[in-house]
Amino acid sequence: MEKPARYTGGELNAVVKPWDQVKVRVALAFPDIYEIGFSHLGLRLLYHLINEEEDYLAERVYAPATDMEQELRKAQLPLFTLESRKSLAQFDLIGFTLQYELSYTNILNMLNLAGIPLKREERGEKDPLIIGGGPGSFNPEPLADFFDLFLLGEGEEAVLEILELVALAKEKGWSKPDIKQELLKVPGVYLPEFYTVEYTNEGQIAAVTPLPPAPPVVQKRIVRDFDQAYLPQKELVPWLEPVHDRAMVELFRGCTRGCRFCQAGMVYRPVRERSPAVLTEYLQKIIAGTGYEEISLTSLSSADYTKIEEIMASLTDCFAAQNVKLSLPSLRIDSFSPELAARFQGERKGGLTFAPEAGTERLRRVINKNLTDEQIMQTTEAAFAAGWQRLKLYFMIGLPTETDADLQGIVELARAILAVGRRLHGPKAGRVQVTVSASTFVPKPHTPFQWRPQLSLAETKRRQDFLQERLVGRGLQFSWHDPTLSQLEGVLSRGDRRLGSALAKAWELGCTFDSWPDQFRWDLWQQALSATGLKVEDYLRARSYQEILPWDHLSTGLKKDYLRREDQRAEEEKLTLDCRTRKDCTTCGVCPHLEARPRLVGGE
């Protein structure tokens, strides 16, 4: 067996509570392997939040790797949590985090490994309630057959309300239908069985009808004052190296940039920053209690934090003596400084990654990424001048309105950057390397591009070939994503409830770990889709503004009219200003809807 420490638990600061002395037991499940799941901040927050409550316990479970799955099945052992090693079936609630669509077959596999019937209607009173959260819950329709409820928005805001209801239900002996009636009253909770979906003959949605007393629209939950948001007293320290092996803290939630392709930038509004004092106090406590040697300041675009220079300086002062490093997960091209990068992104020997996203200024205006070719050239030149030899440039192909001229723009940009690098590195020009990484654009729900078509498989391949043929030569490298994975991601991303049968079928045929290119079986997935009478093209097609979308009854607070206006501005190649620079703005609708406002440190 590979890496048995994935299943042993016993990490420092893990919480093992007496099973019989709590009222409600929750299994927090990440549908991918330990190293990935452990790195996920959201689930760790909920883990400590629940365990700090006397009456509840939360335990963790990750998707077993294929070798462990085989051993479990052979020994007829159920999938168990790391803390008490009890079967998932023994918990009151199983919470899955929905981080990416290609993890969905793993959810089914995990339920099955615990002996829990996959479909909600096949489960009985004794089976746990299955709840989903995370970005996937903003369009959970492909999972609607399997889950009892979804929580829209920020989990720390609502999870205790849900547990309180479950505790009450157990005390009073309520049946599942009784609990669900009460759960319907919790803001942010979506129970798919209370909504019927009808389809037209063409397979579009004819109507989504809520069954009273279900609300017609479910509104997401948010933490209004991020300084008051929950932070744990301690953090886990793993035995086995996870993908992100460091202390993490969010500088802020939300992002003000308004990139039109970006779901996170849309669904996590408004921006709410944490004050430096809260950050510093928390990190001092966590470093003392864990011994981590690195702190990652995570956020959607961390360098946008209002007082980024100040917080970096004060944290450096605070932790330098203990040799704790600070890192920023991403660098912005328009605010790049070689000094900042050297300090926070590691050695110059390593590479630097920038994300121009698109190859021409025109297409960057379409996606609302306000970045000129000149800025890109200046920044990359500064990076080479400061000593870096390898740069990675991240692009998407298949963005709305993209033509071959935009692809040619990627090629020319890469060549120009390479030329600058070679010039600046003189005798060591041979070591300069520019890598172009291109992923395929997948239109996401709740974004201005939610109505746009996704590239077909053939067209994706043609555009990848276009780049591959031109990005050749010494110092240039091209890397791309398997286009079939993007096809499935696109199907599930804007999918509807009919996909539930296809998911179940794909799992039956043996699909798991779909996000792992070496394990992905597009042939089996195609078989599953055709067996359920569904077509890839029907999910990747363009939608009209009038069409009822599968997620229209789920609200992030954004006005649909705003998304449509932004989509039209994209067509007109017009930029929309960063939310930070606008006063009294009600354009997107989030603030009035959620009775919230952007909060920036040091005034507004």
Added chain:
Amino acid sequence: MLTRTLRRTGLPLAYSAGFHPKPILSFGPPLPLGVESEAEYFDLELTRALPEEEVKQALAQHLPPGMEVHTVWKLAPKTPSLMAATTSISYQFALRRKKPLTDAQVEEWFASLWSRPELLVMKKTKQGEKPVNIRPLWKAYELNFQDDGLILFHFEVAFGPQGTIRPDDFDSLLVAAFQIEQRRRTAVSFKAGERRRKVL
């Protein structure tokens, strides 16, 4: 694991120079996967002298559950490294009989193994598998019979430039007659005098 424990203690750790400073510490022979241990050593460098008891207390307080600090002592300058000073390692296997052998028969089984001039086991090398004679590196053994039928097989293997035996090298020899229930490292022995306590 240990580095983070040391960082939590707040002890005045000496760090290596360079872009990624790390606490200066060194270990003895690595413990193979799947083996328990009650005898692990490491050398640690601090920036100033502290009483041994204080260091021990700090470690005891911050080690993860299941790990205990047994002894802390100061080393004289220029003490040879743990790897250089180690001469032998002792292990204990808990064995269960696969066939109904009496204790006397088990004694006899091991005696015959011990008396063989050559014990070949397959070892993985860069060129593939090749047979290696482990007998010269096997220094001693002892058997204990427990009431529940378990046999505790203690054995000592050499460690040093002449080579060593990994505990699982014994597996192929034992597997015909016994099932190995537990593997444990029980002691690490050093060259006389080389790891002695600094005279205070």
